[in-house]
Amino acid sequence: MLKNSSGSRPKIVLIACGSFSPPTPMHFRMFEIAKDYFKIHQSHEVIGGIVSPTHDSYGKKGLVNGKHRLTMLSLGLRSSNWIKLSDWEINQCHWNRTKVVLEYHQNALNNFINSRNIDDECVENEHLWFPHKSLLQKDLIKIKLLCGADLLESFAIPGLWKEEDIEDILINHGIVVITRSGSNPETIIFESDILSKYRKHIVLITNFVPNDVSSTKVRTLLRRGESVKYLLDDSVIQYIEKWGLYNSTTT
Ligand SMILES: Nc1ncnc2c1ncn2[C@@H]1O[C@H](COP(=O)(O)OP(=O)(O)OP(=O)(O)O)[C@@H](O)[C@H]1O
Ligand SMILES: NC(=O)c1ccc[n+]([C@@H]2O[C@H](COP(=O)(O)O)[C@@H](O)[C@H]2O)c1
Numbered sequence: 001m002l003k004n005s006s007g008s009r010p011k012i013v014l015i016a017c018g019s020f021s022p023p024t025p026m027h028f029r030m031f032e033i034a035k036d037y038f039k040i041h042q043s044h045e046v047i048g049g050i051v052s053p054t055h056d057s058y059g060k061k062g063l064v065n066g067k068h069r070l071t072m073l074s075l076g077l078r079s080s081n082w083i084k085l086s087d088w089e090i091n092q093c094h095w096n097r098t099k100v101v102l103e104y105h106q107n108a109l110n111n112f113i114n115s116r117n118i119d120d121e122c123v124e125n126e127h128l129w130f131p132h133k134s135l136l137q138k139d140l141i142k143i144k145l146l147c148g149a150d151l152l153e154s155f156a157i158p159g160l161w162k163e164e165d166i167e168d169i170l171i172n173h174g175i176v177v178i179t180r181s182g183s184n185p186e187t188i189i190f191e192s193d194i195l196s197k198y199r200k201h202i203v204l205i206t207n208f209v210p211n212d213v214s215s216t217k218v219r220t221l222l223r224r225g226e227s228v229k230y231l232l233d234d235s236v237i238q239y240i241e242k243w244g245l246y247n248s249t250t251t
């Protein structure tokens with residue numbers, strides 16, 4: 001079992017980056033699966049989770065306005081007491097690479113911890129996405145990228161990710177991958193020199209209760225005016241219908 005200087009397990013915060021257009025229960029389920037995995041393996045202590053929706057200028061098909069995605073995410077996350085929403089990425093004036101997003105969140109957390117050590121009264125810059133203050137003690141925190149296997153697969157798309165970014169993410173953070181139908185993460189790792197080199201920085205977690213829901217499939221149903229009940233949180237469905245998102249008609 002890994003232990004840090006104070007004899008406890010290294011603390012980590014999981015961050016999921018993506019479009020979340022719209023957020024599905026599987027986006028949040030990834031966090032629960034990963035938290036259980038680390039609890040069982042006792043290698044790290046998961047002290048928080050962050051969802052960081054990408055900037056509008058990422059420009060992916062089906063990406064609705066950031067304000068809508070933030071609202072849908074906060075509605076979907078109402079029932080979680082540990083997965084928090086970060087609006088930093090979406091509120092920047094341009095799209096940021098994932099490496100920059102991870103670096104920002106890790107630095108913000110660790111700067112906060114360091115400043116608490118100096119003088120608790122002087123602490124400023126606390127963010128809504130921070131884990132509870134009682135969990136932010138003197139040990140520094142690593143932010144790990146939490147993703148489905150298809151995101152790992154996207155590393156191999158020519159020109160999409162910088163090789164040095166992948167290396168940086170692996171060395172400075174680490175990646176926690178949840179299996180997803182249609183993607184074979186073991187093969188993806190085998191076929192990539194960089195992923196194989198840093199294999200021990202990748203935690204591969206089998207999701208034994210897979211769910212094939214995706215935002216794309218949900219958008220397709222909405223476009224056709226078909227029901228998405230039980231695929232999304234009811235409050236998210238109501239919000240989509242209220243604003244007519246994804247060309248939805250009332251179901
Ligand atoms: N059903 C799923 N199983 C495992 N991981 C998932 C699942 N759905 C989404 N994810 C993961 O959630 C993160 C955010 O994904 P994203 O916003 O692209 O959702 P999506 O459902 O794949 O949407 P889209 O269909 O628009 O690509 C990614 O890391 C993705 O791999
Ligand atoms: N070079 C990079 O850092 C890079 C490239 C492509 C996608 N991404 C990120 O990966 C995530 C992918 O989201 P989607 O699966 O919804 O496309 C987004 O958060 C996006 O910003 C990062």
Ligand SMILES: [Zn+2]
Pocket residue numbers: 150
């Ligand atoms: Zn996707």
